[in-house]
Amino acid sequence: MTGTIDDPVASPKGTEEEGAKPAPGATSSSAIDSEQLVVLAPNVLADSVGDYFGAWWRRIKGGESGALPIIVGLIVICIFFEVQSSSFLTATNIVNLFVQAAFIILLGMAELYALILSEIDLSIGFVGAVGAAISLALIGSPQNWPWWLGIIVGMLACIVIGAFQGTIITRLKIPSFVVTLAGLLGWQGVLIYVFDVDKGAVGGVITVSNNIIDDLVSGNMTPWVGWIVLIVSVGLFGLVALTRTARRRSQGLTAPPVGVTIMMIGAVAVAGFVLVFVCNLNRGVLTTVEGVPWVIPFIVVVLAAQSFLLARTRLGRYIYAIGASPEAARRAGIHVSWIRTVAFALCSFTAGLAALVYASRLGSFSVGFDGGTYVLYAVAAAVIGGASLFGGHGKAIHPVLGGLVIATLTNGLALLNISTAGTDIATAAVLLVAVAVDSTLRRRGQSGTT
């Protein structure tokens, strides 16, 4: 146990507000003291905004730091690069950075499904590549399918591959590491085969022939469209956040103070404003280049969808449950193998989206795609961002943050003219530091609660 006991949040007023304790005189015999409780659940005891942030700060000190260290780390890295190189914080470079990060972020989101399950999927680099290659081959000549049909078929291929691997893992009870390691090798072979079969592939490269896929990364929103999308997104987010807390409060349940919710919405609005503002600056040299790249709203949509699926649906709840204790999940009547198979299919599907973004950025897809390395970056992104390698923990925002850190390092070190060797070593160091900080804080948190 660490720290002091004097705790404003656990005042008598706070406990009376707690509707869950109807029995009088029993609260004093709480088996965990107030310090620990605040560490565990800051949002359930605070009545005012001040209390809330006090509790939040205690929680950080207690080891439940959440995403804070990684955000602080990201800011520190950005300040460092800005000091070192004046071209780091320019509109051109910031937009470039998001575009560079997009692929690893999405691949990290794919890997997240496996990580929460306490599994790993090494194959998603090449599985996604197979899906994207199939899509591009079908859309390009000589097939000339409609772009949307090509994408659907390619992504369906990813889902089928993921479900197939998931079935082997769950039915034959082979560790996912082994099955997806085989996948890493096998789907690379299939990728080469797709290039062999496709008559539109020239020299092992399929060119992106469709404007819509090309514009995903290379195209920008008209500035005013960017503003409208921002306003609508923030409005939706605010509406959802406010109605949820209002419903909880109307049922007599505890909810964060309204002030906190409004501040949260405000923070999102400010961050969105800055992002759209920077993207809408003219970053062209010869012609005008301005607007938010389409890939940014694309990532926001995937982020929202994944968060929604993990937090609001039975499927998501069961994925977390299985990641922590497959036996408990089985005894609760959950169809464990089915849920795991679906999660692997989702993992491969998201990887397919990531590979499409990759193709869009380069304008083509090459048979030399290094899916084996990218998968490891995806794991690194998720873990740097805060997902646990031991299963049961991780949110969709984690690979986003981790992917941004990796992209920022790559981008900043390149601006400083540091070699690939240096970039690799720096990324490795950040990965180690992130995991070390996380596990140290977590250990401190645990020793405080037992």
Place this chain on the structure above:
Amino acid sequence: MSDAADTPLLELRGVSKTFGAVQALDKVDLSVPAGKVTALVGDNGAGKSVTIKTISGLWAPSEGQILWQGKPVHIHSPNDAEALGITTIYQDLALCDNLDIVQNMFLGHEKLRFGLLDETAMELEARQTLADLHVTTVRSIRQPVASLSGGQRQSVAVAKAVMSAAKLVIMDEPTAALGVAQTREVLDLIKRLSSQGTAVMVVSHNLNDVFAVADQISVLYLGHLVAQGPASDFDTQIVVEFMTTGEASRPREQHAAASQSAGTGASAQ
């Protein structure tokens, strides 16, 4: 008293279980009355675990009959047992550490609203169930189970069983890993559960705990049921004798009187 009230909630008639050449249970006749606390005691290897696993459907008995509310039933799987209203809480409690109390209590039986998890309804119901059980030491039902003490975790597991409308809750060594205060907490919970009309079967080594809560005691010895009766018929000494030798040297009344005069009596009521 009507006939129905005399019918035990659960009855094992001549149940045997063999594993190859090993006779784990031999013609056990066990009855569990409704709304009472039954303690199943026995030394290591007496067949306690085999008995509760048979009741909870992990395997079928090799011989004999299981009666539920007077009617013969076949319990082939844990789902069959759950459908009847039998919930077993094993020592590991089967909780997910990363989920909070509400999420654990509803795991596998989530409430939905428009196809999505209805957290508000689940939290309200979980709160009510915990309040009914007087589980008051938990300050927030939205804290992860990982942060709870052993007794609190046990309470969550019991509340989960109550929520599934269990008629019989079987608890395997519920106090084995707990300290004094937490043991007290769990024993109180067991009493409250039975006072609400739920039958509880407690498997335990700890005779102090057994005498603190049990209405009825059943003693297993090497796969045989050697004694069964109201807790008031037993005391610690006589139970130990049954557990270790399979028989008591003297009639119960004499035994009880002797031990009471010796000042070691612990018999309930």
